[in-house]
Amino acid sequence: MNISKETLxxxxxxxxxxxxxxxxxxxxxxxxxxxxxxSLWSEHCGYKxxxxxxxxxxxxxxxxxxxxxxxxxxxxxxGDGQVVVMKMESHNHPSAIEPYQGAATGVGGIVRDVFTMGxxxxxxxNSLRFGxxxxxxxxxxxxxxxxxxxxxxNCLGIPNIGGEVVFAPCYSANPLVNAxxxxxAKKDKLVRAKAxxxxxxxxxxxxxxxxxGIYGASGLASRTFEAEQELRPTVQVGNPFLEKLxxxxxxxxAQTDWIExxxxxxxxxxxxxxxxxxxxxxxxxxxxxxxxxxxxxxMTPYEIMLSESQERMLLIVKKGYEDRVKSLxxxxxxxxxxxxxxxxxxxxxxxxxxxxxxxxxxxxxxxPPLYWRRAKKPAWLKRxxxxxxxxxxxxxxxxxxxxxxxxxxxxxxxxxxWVYRQYDHQVMANSVVLPGSDAAVLRxxxxxxxISLTTDGNGRYCYLDPYLGGAxxxxxxxxxxxxxxxxxxxxxxxxxFGNPERDDVYxxxxxxxxxxxxxxxxxxxxxxxxxVSLYNETKGExxxxxxxxxxxxxxxxxxxxxxxxxxxxxxxxxxxGNPLMAADSYQLTAINGLGGSEYLELVHGLxxxxxxxxxxxxxxxxxxxxxxxxxxxxxxxxxCSEGGLAVxxxxxxxxxxxxxxxxxxxxxxxxxSTFFGEHxxxxxxxxxxxxxSELNKIAKRWQIPLTWLGEVGGKRLAIEGYIDLSLAxxxxxxxxxxxxxx
Amino acid sequence: MxxxxxxxxxxxxxxxxxxxxxxxxxxxxxxxxxxxxxxxGVNYIxxxxxxxxxxxxxxxxxxxxxxxxxxxxxxxxxxxIMMAVERFAYDGGLVIGICNGFQILCEAGLLPGVLLPSxxxxxxxQWVNLRVESNYSLFTSKCKKGQVLKIPISHYExxxxxxxxxxxxxxxxxxxxxxxxxxxxxxxxxxxxNGSLHNIAGIVNREGNVLGMMPHPERACEPLxxxxxxxxxxxxxxxxxxxxxx
Numbered sequence: 010m011n012i013s014k015e016t017l018x019x020x021x022x023x024x025x026x027x028x029x030x031x032x033x034x035x036x037x038x039x040x041x042x043x044x045x046x047x048s049l050w051s052e053h054c055g056y057k058x059x060x061x062x063x064x065x066x067x068x069x070x071x072x073x074x075x076x077x078x079x080x081x082x083x084x085x086x087x088g089d090g091q092v093v094v095m096k097m098e099s100h101n102h103p104s105a106i107e108p109y110q111g112a113a114t115g116v117g118g119i120v121r122d123v124f125t126m127g128x129x130x131x132x133x134x135n136s137l138r139f140g141x142x143x144x145x146x147x148x149x150x151x152x153x154x155x156x157x158x159x160x161x162x163n164c165l166g167i168p169n170i171g172g173e174v175v176f177a178p179c180y181s182a183n184p185l186v187n188a189x190x191x192x193x194a195k196k197d198k199l200v201r202a203k204a205x206x207x208x209x210x211x212x213x214x215x216x217x218x219x220x221x222g223i224y225g226a227s228g229l230a231s232r233t234f235e236a237e238q239e240l241r242p243t244v245q246v247g248n249p250f251l252e253k254l255x256x257x258x259x260x261x262x263a264q265t266d267w268i269e270x271x272x273x274x275x276x277x278x279x280x281x282x283x284x285x286x287x288x289x290x291x292x293x294x295x296x297x298x299x300x301x302x303x304x305x306x307x308m309t310p311y312e313i314m315l316s317e318s319q320e321r322m323l324l325i326v327k328k329g330y331e332d333r334v335k336s337l338x339x340x341x342x343x344x345x346x347x348x349x350x351x352x353x354x355x356x357x358x359x360x361x362x363x364x365x366x367x368x369x370x371x372x373x374x375x376x377p378p379l380y381w382r383r384a385k386k387p388a389w390l391k392r393x394x395x396x397x398x399x400x401x402x403x404x405x406x407x408x409x410x411x412x413x414x415x416x417x418x419x420x421x422x423x424x425x426x427w428v429y430r431q432y433d434h435q436v437m438a439n440s441v442v443l444p445g446s447d448a449a450v451l452r453x454x455x456x457x458x459x460i461s462l463t464t465d466g467n468g469r470y471c472y473l474d475p476y477l478g479g480a481x482x483x484x485x486x487x488x489x490x491x492x493x494x495x496x497x498x499x500x501x502x503x504x505x506f507g508n509p510e511r512d513d514v515y516x517x518x519x520x521x522x523x524x525x526x527x528x529x530x531x532x533x534x535x536x537x538x539x540x541v542s543l544y545n546e547t548k549g550e551x552x553x554x555x556x557x558x559x560x561x562x563x564x565x566x567x568x569x570x571x572x573x574x575x576x577x578x579x580x581x582x583x584x585x586g587n588p589l590m591a592a593d594s595y596q597l598t599a600i601n602g603l604g605g606s607e608y609l610e611l612v613h614g615l616x617x618x619x620x621x622x623x624x625x626x627x628x629x630x631x632x633x634x635x636x637x638x639x640x641x642x643x644x645x646x647x648x649c650s651e652g653g654l655a656v657x658x659x660x661x662x663x664x665x666x667x668x669x670x671x672x673x674x675x676x677x678x679x680x681x682s683t684f685f686g687e688h689x690x691x692x693x694x695x696x697x698x699x700x701x702s703e704l705n706k707i708a709k710r711w712q713i714p715l716t717w718l719g720e721v722g723g724k725r726l727a728i729e730g731y732i733d734l735s736l737a738x739x740x741x742x743x744x745x746x747x748x749x750x751x
Numbered sequence: 752m753x754x755x756x757x758x759x760x761x762x763x764x765x766x767x768x769x770x771x772x773x774x775x776x777x778x779x780x781x782x783x784x785x786x787x788x789x790x791x792g793v794n795y796i797x798x799x800x801x802x803x804x805x806x807x808x809x810x811x812x813x814x815x816x817x818x819x820x821x822x823x824x825x826x827x828x829x830x831x832i833m834m835a836v837e838r839f840a841y842d843g844g845l846v847i848g849i850c851n852g853f854q855i856l857c858e859a860g861l862l863p864g865v866l867l868p869s870x871x872x873x874x875x876x877q878w879v880n881l882r883v884e885s886n887y888s889l890f891t892s893k894c895k896k897g898q899v900l901k902i903p904i905s906h907y908e909x910x911x912x913x914x915x916x917x918x919x920x921x922x923x924x925x926x927x928x929x930x931x932x933x934x935x936x937x938x939x940x941x942x943x944x945n946g947s948l949h950n951i952a953g954i955v956n957r958e959g960n961v962l963g964m965m966p967h968p969e970r971a972c973e974p975l976x977x978x979x980x981x982x983x984x985x986x987x988x989x990x991x992x993x994x995x996x997x
Binding site: 159160163164165166248249250251253254341342429430431432433434435436437438439440441452454567568 | 773774776777779780783784787813814815817818819820873874875876877903905907967969970972973975976
C-alpha cells in the first residue's frame, strides 16, 4: 500500500478503514473514490461512533409518520390530513471559523431538509452557545452568528420564533449553532429522498458548483478546532434569495407527480445526495461530472463530487417528465441540468465524459464500520459530584435582593430581546406567542389548532451528570411546552460533544443518550430526527456535553394557549410540584437544587454538585398543569429553571408588567436553595381566586404538591422578609443584562 | 382563528392584486388578510405580467425582491409589471406598497424620498405604535386623526429620507400619513425604530392614491395575533372603493 497518512488524514479515514475499503473493492481506491468514502464514512454522514448509541432512542409513536433516520427530517401526524416535519442540525464548526456565513448556511441547510420533503417551512428556532462576551473573539462570534441567522432567515420569509442563547467559558472559540426548522405538509404529499426506477433522471437544480466547502463533512466536522483557522476559505457562502426561489419551486414540484424523489445537497455535496438517495431506492446511479454546471474552471471530478456549494437540489425526475419539470424551474429562473440517471446495477458510477473516475458498490459506500466503545465513568466526575453544599456560606436574608438582581442580569437569564428583535418572527402571520416566553406558539391556518415549539439544553447539568442531565433536558423542554398549553408531540435533537475517541467524552455521549431515552419513554415522546456534532474541542478541552432538544407540541384549541406573564390584580399564585425545601434535607447535594445551578456558578464560581430529577413526579406535574390549562383555570404558567423560583416569579412579573406579593413563606432550609435552587418539576401558575378549589382537585388527582406562594398585584416584587424590589428595577436589570455585558 | 366574518356579508367583493416578485414573502400574508379575514377578492400577479386589468387596488408586498443585494427595490422597479403599475397609478388606481413594496415605489419614483438602512444598522422586527396624521387620506378614512395604531415592523432599510424642500412640501400638503409614536401618541426619538426623518412611517403621493408604509398592516388583522389595527387601513380602502364603484 502506498497511501500516505497525510492523504488519509485529509479525508479523515483511519488506516484500518482504508484497508477495509481495499479489501472490499479488491483494489486500491481511486482519488475520487477515496474522497467519497471519506465523506460518507465520516461521523457527519455515517454516524460511525454514534449510530449504535442512537438506537437507544425511542423512535416510534402512534403519530410518527417518518421515523428517525428514515429521511431528511422526521414527520408526525397532527390530524386534519396534515403532518409536521421537523429537524434540528448543528453548524458549529463552520460558525467557529466564519460566524456569519457559517450560521447563515446552517439555516439554509436545515430549511432545505424540510422543504425537500414537500413541507412548507413555517418556523425556525436556534439554540446558540458562546463563550463569555467579555472576550472580543466571543463578541465577534456572537454578533456574526446572530447576523447570519437574521440575514438568511429574514430573506426567506420564515419566522424565527425563538430558541435559546447560553454563555459559558467552555464554548469560547467553539460556539454551538443549532438550527431547527419545522414545516407543514399534507400527509399524502410527502416527498421521499428516494431514487428508484432505473432510467429515471438525476436533475441538479440551483446554484452552480464551486470549490467552497470541500472537506466540510470529513474535514471540518471531524476535526478539532485549532486546525481550522486556515480552513476559513472553505466555508460555504449562502445565497438566501436563491434558496427562496428553490423553496418555492420545490414546493410546487411536490404537488405534481413528475418526480420520484428530492434530496438536497448538504454535507458531502453531490456524493451523499446521489449515493444516499439511491441507497434508499435500492438501485444504482451513474452520473457525469462534466454535466454539472461549475462556477469556476479547472475543477477536478474530486472537487465536483465533494463541493458543498449551497442552494443545490437533486431531483429524481420520472423519465418523460423532464421537460415539464424544467419549464417549472425556468419560471422560477432556476438553472437545471440532467447529470445522470438511476440504474439497477447497485453501483455508484462517476464519469468524467467517457472516462470512469469512480465505481463502487452503493451498499459499501453507505455502510461505514460502526464503533462501539466501552464507556467508563471518569474519576474527575466523581470528585465534582461529591460536592457538599456546606462548603459555601449560607445566604443572609438581606442578600436576597442583590442576589436576585445579579441573577436577572446574568446573560444566561437576562432578556434576549437584542437577539430576537433582529429576526423576523411574525412573517406568515401565525405567531401567537413571540420569542421570550417558555415556548413559542403558532396557529395553524384553517384549523383550530396551534403548534408550540421550544429548544432546550443545559451543558452544565450534563457535564455534572450526563445521564440525569440528558433526562432533565427532555423534561424541561416538555415542561416548557406544557406551560404554553401544548401536548408534547415529538423531539428532534442535536448532540454536541467532544472527541468520542476519548473515553470520558464517549462516556458522556452514551450516558446523555441513555438519559434522553429514559425521559422520552417516561414522558412518551418519540425522537423523530436529529444530528450529531462531535469533535467540539479546542486545545484538547472538550465543550460541556451539550445535547440540545427541540420539541414540538400541539394545542388542540388555539384560544386556550397560555403564557408566562402574570395577568391581573388579585390572582393567586401557586407552585405546582416540588415544594419548598424541608429543614433536614437541604444539605444533601442531590436535592438542594444548588448543584450545577446558575447561582452556584455566578455567585460562588463553582460548577460542581449534580442536578436531580424524579421523572415520575415530572410526568404528573406536567399532566396536572396541562389539564388545568385545558380546563381554562390557568392564567399564567411558567417553568422554574435557571435561577430557580425567585427568578421565575420575577420573569412572570416583568412579562405581565405587574407585581407580586408573597407572604408567610415558611422558609426552613437554606435561603439560596429556596430562592435560587434549580429544583426540577416545578411550575409557577397564577389563577383567579375562584379557581382554587378546582386546581386543588386536579393536583390531588395527580398527587402532586401544591404550594401557595402569594398574590399578583401592585408594582413591586415582594416576598416578606426577604425580597422587596420595584418592578421597574427588576425590569430594567433583566432587559439590560445582555446589553451591559456587550 | 381567522373567521371570514365579512365574507358575503355587507361588503361586495373588491378585486385586489398582490404582486409577486422573486423574493417576495408578504404576498401570502396579504392574500390571507384580504381573502380569509376580510372576504375580498384577491389574485396573485406574477412580476413578468404586463397588464393590470380589472383590479381595484394593487398591493406591492414585503420581502427581499431579487434578494435586495443591490439597493433595496432597485431591480424590482424594472420588472415588466412595474410599467403596468405606473400606468395604473397615473390613471388614479389605488396602489399600496408595504415594506419592500414601499422601497420599490420610491425607487420607481411613484413616491418621493428613499429608505436608508436603519440608523442602528440592524434588522428590527417589533411592534410599533403609529400615529395617524390625517384621516383625510382614503387609506385612513376609518381612523380618527391622532389615533394610535399598533402594527409590527420588520425591516433593515426603513429609515425614510428626503431633502428638506421635499419634506416641507409633504408636510404642507398632508402627505405624511403615519408617524412612529409612543403608545400615547407622542412623537419622540425613542419611539422611532429606525431613524426616519420626522418619524415618518408612511406617506402618500401628492394625488393621494399611492400609499407607502414600512409597517405590516397584514400582520395586524386578527385578535389572536395581538392587534386588529391593520384592518382599519384595509377597511378604509374597501369603503372608498365601494363608494366609487356604484
